[in-house]
Amino acid sequence: MNRPLLPIQSIAHRLGLADRYLEPIGTYGAKLKLELLTDPDYPQRGKLVLVTATTPTKTGEGKTVVAIGLAQGLDRLGKRALVTSREPSLGPVFGVKGGGVGGGCAQVEPSQKINLHFHGDFHAITCAHNLLAAMLDAQVFHGNDLGLDCAQITWPRTLDMNDRPLRQVTIGLGGKRNGPLRETNFVITAASEIMALVGLADSREDLRHRLAALVVGYTQSGQPVRAADLGATGAMMVLLYEAILPNLVQTTEGTPALIHTGPFANLAHGTSSVLAQAMGLRLADYVINETGFGADLGAEKYVNLVMRSSGLKPAAAVLVTTVQGLQNQGQGVLEQGFSNLAQHIQILRRLGVPLVVAINRFQEDSEPDLARVASYCTAVGLPVSIVEAFAKGGAGAVDLAQKVVAVLEKEDGSVQPLYALEDSLEQKIQTVAQEVYGAAGIMVSERAQMKLQQFTELGFANLPICMAKTPYSISDDPKRLGAPSGWMLRVTDAVLAAGAGFIVVLAGDVLLMPGLPKVSRALSLDVDSMGQITGF
Structure with a gap:
């Protein structure tokens, strides 16, 4: 009881x-x-x-x-x-x-x-994330003084809900007054980099440093543009105050x-x-x-x-x-x-x-x-x-x-990371793939190779990696069960999370915005006549 x-x-x-x-x-x-x-x-x-x-x-x-x-x-x-x-x-x-x-x-x-x-907390993180997105688009609309390349804007928007159609969207429709037409996407709030960095910050000062370091896109010459460049750090700190x-x-x-x-x-x-x-x-x-x-x-x-x-x-x-x-x-x-x-x-x-x-x-x-x-x-x-x-x-x-x-x-554990930060990004992926997942090796897509090379050239190669893959198999394929061997990890993409302090490596067909199933839990939730929530 x-x-x-x-x-x-x-x-x-x-x-x-x-x-x-x-x-x-x-x-x-x-x-x-x-x-x-x-x-x-x-x-x-x-x-x-x-x-x-x-x-x-x-x-x-x-x-x-x-x-x-x-x-x-x-x-x-x-x-x-x-x-x-x-x-x-x-x-x-x-x-x-x-x-x-x-x-x-x-x-x-x-x-x-x-x-x-x-x-x-989730609402505050969602708002801070979307404020940064709004300030970024406003900067482009009002003259683009930072020289952002609209084709290389990487900061998405976020929503704490499974919403499949938002995985890839077009914004700026309706003419010049609504900003430049471009493609973007939404991630679920749990996948927001701001969620990650709030979770990793050890003080308000550390939070400020991490927020300022967020990379939102790149200039025509390939240089990163950060939240600090947009002057967004203080406003995000306010939203995340509590x-x-x-x-x-x-x-x-x-x-x-x-x-x-x-x-x-x-x-x-x-x-x-x-x-x-x-x-x-x-x-x-x-x-x-x-x-x-x-x-x-x-x-x-x-x-x-x-x-x-x-x-x-x-x-x-x-x-x-x-x-x-x-x-x-x-x-x-x-x-x-x-x-x-x-x-x-x-x-x-x-x-x-x-x-x-x-x-x-x-x-x-x-x-x-x-x-x-x-x-x-x-x-x-x-x-x-x-x-x-x-x-x-x-x-x-x-x-x-x-x-x-x-x-x-x-017992006195001797807990140690699996790889050195000095290892190359591909070496780090290979180590996790082989020593954790039991893979024979890795296959890196052309898109992922270009991203990893870009991050290395920009000085981010010493960051640890955060693998994004299916949770329903040790491998990158949810249908491959048990403890498979002899398979190759498919690295499909990579995302720089400079504020959180790691590189997100996407393996297999992982999605950063889930979708609702045909029969969802939402169908069972309600409030009864006594004002009590039912269905949890």
Whole structure:
């Protein structure tokens, strides 16, 4: 049975958080002030645990449920723990996967508010992104003093909704008064570079630096034009004034939770903000941090991008798997899906992260199937726990919590990025393709080759790479299941994200603006006669 929600001040006091760092928003939520990070009374003391997964199905394997359940399980052991997670995007909420707050007895609350507009962070990021687009077009319209080449404007617009027709659009229709006619596109807000850089910034000063560095296009001579050149940095800082502050909420059992930023892992770096994690490590002994999709995306990017940028180092990882997920990867045969589990285990070992396997139990799972998965994990030398956090909350994750604590006390991980920043961009792609995805090599399209060469000539070759690919296969093809070998990663395009501090590399047929399915979650949502939201 879920407990009644506690006032947010009670959650803050559980963490020993002084009132001066709390800005309540309503009864059950608050923003945390950044000054907390420079207060010597709050030194960094906690251990960071990544929660990642094997390759998921389209409806997800309950990774967020396990992360929340683990924090609740640690709480039941008398440990000071909190969970850090991403803010949900309205795309999945109204699309296929639904909400992103966990489920059952392992949710972050107030779940409906968090799933919808929450504290306005997504809207602020959307507005800051589109303000920059508007200022760019206004600059071109009013004389183009910067000499922007309209054919080389790269900054899109954004919208936090799955909207297929906006993937490629023409603007400036209706004559000269509406600006020059040109093609552009929309990306979903979770794929906005501003979402990524807000998530990676470690201070307001760092945020300002990253915003100023945003590259929006190029001049006729091929020189980059930045947000700072447009004079847009200050206005974007104003729009993001509160969005940069992490959000404090609670789980169904009153365990503290920090929910902040929402970059997708298949399109961006896929984890909660650096600021939320840094605060968590000052407020708790154990910070459970969910990373998006499988270890091939979320965990790889955490080590190669987030850790490298922030200095935050995971002490251990929990690899979530399910019977249904492994059966899907095995094309209906559970044991054939073990190759996928083995590949994700290998990824985490290659990254140097000590790990525990969590089998997230679904109601329809049989005892023999669960036992077969558990036996496989034991045979390869890993601690494993069957988790029932959805049905039982923290009580269903106490065994996992005990095993995570044991690993943290026993093992000292040697977590290191997979490649050096001095490697060429193609070498970095090759390393991830071969050592993470198990590819034989890479095939780089002519378009992608031109982009990588351009970025190298402009001095961006020392940036890490952020792979954008399907989350439903370790490969770049969602139909290629298990742990395929002998295939070539198809690099189709590349995008410079100078503000975020990485190069986005598109592999296969990945899209930065999803579309709604024929039957979407939007069809089940409503407000009843009592004013209650239904259908989540």
